[in-house]
Amino acid sequence: MEISRHNDHIEISELDPFLAELLRQIPASASPDGVPAAEQRLFSSPANRKETELCAEWKAYVEPELRRLFQSATETVAADLEQLNRNEKSLANRTLRIPAKHADAWLSALNQARLVIAAKNNFTESELSDHFRSPIGSRRDLSLFQINFYGFLQEFILRDVGA
Amino acid sequence: MIPAERIILESASPIPPTARHSLFELAASYVSVSTMSREPRRGIGCRAQSKETEGTTLILEQTGSVTTAEPTKETRSEEDLDLPWQVVVHNDPVNLMSYVTMVFQRVFGYPREKAERHMLEVHHKGRSVLWAGMREPAELYVQQLHGYLLLATLEKIS
Numbered sequence: 591m592e593i594s595r596h597n598d599h600i601e602i603s604e605l606d607p608f609l610a611e612l613l614r615q616i617p618a619s620a621s622p623d624g625v626p627a628a629e630q631r632l633f634s635s636p637a638n639r640k641e642t643e644l645c646a647e648w649k650a651y652v653e654p655e656l657r658r659l660f661q662s663a664t665e666t667v668a669a670d671l672e673q674l675n676r677n678e679k680s681l682a683n684r685t686l687r688i689p690a691k692h693a694d695a696w697l698s699a700l701n702q703a704r705l706v707i708a709a710k711n712n713f714t715e716s717e718l719s720d721h722f723r724s725p726i727g728s729r730r731d732l733s734l735f736q737i738n739f740y741g742f743l744q745e746f747i748l749r750d751v752g753a
Numbered sequence: 754m755i756p757a758e759r760i761i762l763e764s765a766s767p768i769p770p771t772a773r774h775s776l777f778e779l780a781a782s783y784v785s786v787s788t789m790s791r792e793p794r795r796g797i798g799c800r801a802q803s804k805e806t807e808g809t810t811l812i813l814e815q816t817g818s819v820t821t822a823e824p825t826k827e828t829r830s831e832e833d834l835d836l837p838w839q840v841v842v843h844n845d846p847v848n849l850m851s852y853v854t855m856v857f858q859r860v861f862g863y864p865r866e867k868a869e870r871h872m873l874e875v876h877h878k879g880r881s882v883l884w885a886g887m888r889e890p891a892e893l894y895v896q897q898l899h900g901y902l903l904l905a906t907l908e909k910i911s
Binding site: 641644719 | 846847848849851852855892895896899900901902904905906907908909
């Protein structure tokens with residue numbers, strides 16, 4: 591895989607089928623549906639539970655806005671990922687171009703996916719710090735690899751976006 | 754952790770006594786800005802406290818004119834009475850350090866060094882107070898931080 595920066599886009603080329611599949615899974619991985627721990631992480635409490643009025647207002651008015659925000663980001667990413675579904679030989683390497691104006695959506699979707707995967711697997715801090723764990727021998731190992739791969743992409747996009 | 758007093762000095766500009774009425778208006782104006790799709794809050798005025806004051810000379814900044822006000826009631830909003838609240842960000846082993854730094858720069862407009870200092874405080878001490886002041890803008894900050902998926906809470910300073 592090669593990743594390079596251009597004027598108006600980031601290009602990820604030489605994507606092998608495995609990494610391309612991991613990218614395709616970003617929108618699905620970002621969904622907290624059916625996993626209370628992930629739901630709780632994406633929509634965390636804005637204050638101590640004793641602040642009942644504040645928490646209730648938040649749930650009623652702010653949380654729906656956050657849901658729309660997160661969904662909009664994953665939809666943008668899903669649309670960009672359509673590039674990987676073009677009619678090419680299934681085992682051929684692919685190229686993905688991320689428009690610069692979609693960088694924030696990608697940062698959000700990658701972050702959602704990382705948080706949801708971590709919550710689903712209940713990873714410990716030491717597991718998350720182990721960036722060189724290999725080989726992938728289980729579903730859990732694969733999930734950790736996925737988190738690290740998405741983190742690598744985030745880092746690269748961050749350098750492009752800045753503050 | 755940075756003492757709360759220091760945060761207040763850094764984040765809240767001093768408000769001269771003559772600007773208290775402006776402060777009240779500012780607090781009210783935040784409601785429509787910060788609450789996104791929220792319905793208007795039920796009358797802030799209804800929750801205000803009043804007390805009698807002596808006649809006061811007010812300088813109207815917009816027109817530059819000087820006028821003498823009749824003895825009137827000074828109103829203080831709930832936000833004044835509730836001061837101060839603080840915005841706290843908590844540690845999260847998943848979010849990248851560079852990402853958290855970028856978020857602090859964007860949301861609070863902090864220079865990179867200050868944003869990194871707060872990020873490291875979150876990382877090493879588990880939490881950092883990012884801002885302190887009135888409740889409405891504090892809520893807005895927490896909302897933005899949640900939009901970036903950081904673990905942030907609003908706390909009343911006891």
